[in-house]
Amino acid sequence: MIAARKIGKVFKSKPVIEGAGVNLKRAFGFSQVPLFDPFLLLDDFRSDNPADYLKGFPWHPHRGIETITYVLQGTVEHGDSLGNSGLITAGSVQWMTAGSGIIHEEMPFGDRHGFLAGFQLWANLPASQKMTTPRYRQISSAEIPKLHLDNGVEIHLISGHIEEQDGPVNNIVIDPEFLDITIPAGVTFTHHTIKGYTVLAYIIAGKGLFCREDEPFSYETEGVNYFDMETEQFLENETLVLFTDGDTITVTTEDDPLRFLLISGMPLNEPIAWHGPIVMNTQAELRKAFEEYQNGTFIQNG
Template structure:
């Protein structure tokens, strides 16, 4: 099978969100730095509580899904629909904002390392106004394949159809997704490599968060995203030849929606009129009212 070629390597941008949480934004810091169907990718990692303790107080969303993956640490989700989620190391929360939800994500620790990701996954126009949905996926439900020398693949969403080790991730929103996401935490040790099959329909990138990634004539260090072209059946993941340490990446692949995107902060719709409606609904306290239509 042919390997997808790398088209660009981009550094994530340091920023703050929520009530001052320090993070690196790999997707979404500019409108042109999105990879349809993924709107945003944030990575947070700090053992300094000043960087994360204020968390993400109540805020609204409409029109997309959020996937939060905690690598280390402990956070809690609450929303206005009464959902509560206890998000611990290795766990995932999958929230379909749909027509609207107001939620908070707050650290449940006063010290120590808090590390993880939040992904914004777009919804097609026909599904943006569906009822909101929330699901907790504890670490025990994340299927893992062991790789040589201590490497692994933790499959958060999608399928990796290996004959010797078929994996199917538990993650999904309220219904089968038109974007068919493939999301995986992959660690490959020094001297090893792995080839991940990806559908021909999907766009693909990975975010390096430990070690260095072998990008052929280049090396992609931690804190960088690696974008791949559309041709090829597999993505090869390996640390540079001769490296003493392995590499760990978050792999994102999804089927593009090819629809217009209009975003205003936490609302992502298709038209300006729909954004204006979302703002009115939030102002009027009916963001998630079933009778509301954009």
């Protein structure tokens, strides 16, 4: 029997300052571990004020994770210790596997109107691949399939598999699905998910009804849970939904269209030792990583 996923929790993203002084919104992060396993963090860096983002993210290390950067407007200039450099332009994705260690910088720039829009997701690596060789992949907008369904739904397929079409990102250990979905007004959309996988949605425009809940759900903002008694509540921009387990999700729009990121992956169910840009399985591994960074032996491949 096919089981429909329900809303497990709803979160509102919260302002944080990262890098050299970048103002962004965090949908989830360290304080929610391991709720989103295998995912660690999702940041929303949309702004029309260059002062919010121009200081950027100067050279810093990563180990034990993958970072996925999806840019919608503006550009992010990238450089790393593997010798890669270039621009993540509007509609494109950078999928970076830090593995045993990479040092990089990310410097954002707005479009001609000063607007920057993008998202960065951190995915954990299992213990068996924490020290794998680092890898960098740049996926242009032209490489990302744009699916147009009969009901008007549009899907940008970054990773995953829909209707015999594969996304350009594959061979990722957590078997992720990363979709950018736009649903027009007055449409119901159902999407199949893999049972046992973590599934979340982050709304980036419009409003919609998720799962048409028959029961109230937990709503978290500013670190406090509120019990929401409205069972037919429209969810809007900068809202994140974490679903319960099941085989499908259903999203409905009424008077307004809706755009959201739909992300899923296979949980690792492993211990997490996390400090700053490095995520390992034990505190000893974490200490070793920072010691190697300080003494210049952090980069072990390439």
